[in-house]
Amino acid sequence: MIHKIKRAIRQSSSTCFFQIVTTIRITDKELLGKIGEISGGTMRLAQAPELWLFCLDFTKLLRTTDLKLPIPFDLFFAGINDTSICCQSALVAAESQGLSCVIVGGIKRSLSELCALLNLPQGVAPVVGLCLGYGDPEFFEQQKPRMPESWTFMENTYQDNFNEVELDSYNQEMFDYYVSRKTNNKGQTWSEAAQEMLAKQPKVSALIELYKKQGISFE
Numbered sequence: 234m235i236h237k238i239k240r241a242i243r244q245s246s247s248t249c250f251f252q253i254v255t256t257i258r259i260t261d262k263e264l265l266g267k268i269g270e271i272s273g274g275t276m277r278l279a280q281a282p283e284l285w286l287f288c289l290d291f292t293k294l295l296r297t298t299d300l301k302l303p304i305p306f307d308l309f310f311a312g313i314n315d316t317s318i319c320c321q322s323a324l325v326a327a328e329s330q331g332l333s334c335v336i337v338g339g340i341k342r343s344l345s346e347l348c349a350l351l352n353l354p355q356g357v358a359p360v361v362g363l364c365l366g367y368g369d370p371e372f373f374e375q376q377k378p379r380m381p382e383s384w385t386f387m388e389n390t391y392q393d394n395f396n397e398v399e400l401d402s403y404n405q406e407m408f409d410y411y412v413s414r415k416t417n418n419k420g421q422t423w424s425e426a427a428q429e430m431l432a433k434q435p436k437v438s439a440l441i442e443l444y445k446k447q448g449i450s451f452e
């Protein structure tokens with residue numbers, strides 16, 4: 234299983250074939266516990282069987298081409314795309330073999346501590362994590378309902394199909410989902426939940442400063 238997931242990651246598309254993604258597989262329980270702690274504590278990271286961290290990694294390019302630190306923003310952007318593609322490739326490979334996954338962006342909450350914990354040099358920075366393992370059927374939920382398809386799929390030109398009638402209906406559907414799900418249930422519509430999450434978002438400038446420390450330029 235692990236071999237197939239690794240292969241899916243390693244054969245993922247790569248911007249300009251730069252191959253700027255490194256995956257760090259966290260299997261050490263103590264380390265996992267520490268990462269869980271610095272990532273906010275509320276996440277159940279520490280209980281995950283393992284966590285795969287997808288990092289942008291320019292060290293190979295820095296040593297083989299005339300690329301110099303700090304890494305230009307466009308390459309950082311390419312790295313964000315590539316790490317996300319690798320993460321989703323891993324998720325599909327894992328879930329197609331019967332495993333369960335959770336993508337974790339919260340690992341960026343304490344980026345400096347995480348970089349120190351993993352000895353990440355300049356030119357390397359974590360972007361996203363993936364918890365994976367055998368899911369406990371006791372906690373399996375119904376699939377989370379998505380927005381109306383006509384809001385998010387268009388053809389040839391932008392079509393703004395958003396409307397209040399469908400919004401009310403979607404909010405009701407999400408309310409029913411949130412209220413009845415087995416864990417972390419709450420009496421909220423999608424709009425309310427989104428608003429609450431927005432209020433909790435860390436300031437973007439904080440993330441920029443943290444990535445700058447790893448050698449990324451935002452000029």
Ligand SMILES: Cc1cc2nc3c(=O)[nH]c(=O)nc-3n(C[C@H](O)[C@H](O)[C@H](O)COP(=O)(O)O)c2cc1C
Pocket residue numbers: 276335336337338339340361376377
């Ligand atoms: C980039 C990214 C970061 C995410 N970070 C977190 C996270 O930190 N914690 C978490 O519980 N879920 C996280 N998720 C999972 C989403 O909340 C989840 O995919 C969404 O609620 C839809 O649920 P579903 O994937 O079960 O359909 C993340 C998803 C993405 C794509």
